[in-house]
Amino acid sequence: MTKATQTLTLLVLTTGIWLTLLFEIVKVPAPLDQIVPTLPLWVIVSFGAYLLGTLGWNIFTFQDKEAAYHSLLKEIDEAKRDLKGRGVTID
């Protein structure tokens, strides 16, 4: 089973369960039936918050990488020289 098939199956399964609860094919006790219709939106909002939080955390804890910095500068220099040889100038 490919990853795509797996994800699709999971999606269809959760949607099916949610629809069953939504249309009261399986009954839900009192305050929960107020929550059921809002669940997909809650998932989307939480996912957005998770993405923003992960980005923020990675920015906050980013460490300088000295060796990678120098090797990158060297590669940029080599690329510039190589392109200059073919008539392209980059500042």
Added chain:
Amino acid sequence: MASGIDKFIGLLMLLIATAVFAYYTAWVLVMPFVDQGHPLHELFPPREWAIRIPVVLILVGGGLVGSFISMVMIRTARKQAGKSKTK
């Protein structure tokens, strides 16, 4: 280390994300279990807004992204049409 201002922005994004998640989860998942008239309800607007605000934001955000993409595509098509005319 990322420079001072970058770290601050990263931290700010993290705090906003946490606050949004906590507030929204409390609003949608917890408040239905709290009896009417409990003072906790004062902290939250009526529940219809818990649906309206994210939906409006998603539609507006999607509209902005779509408009930007359309603008770029039209600009590219115009450039190509201009080029093929002068050829």
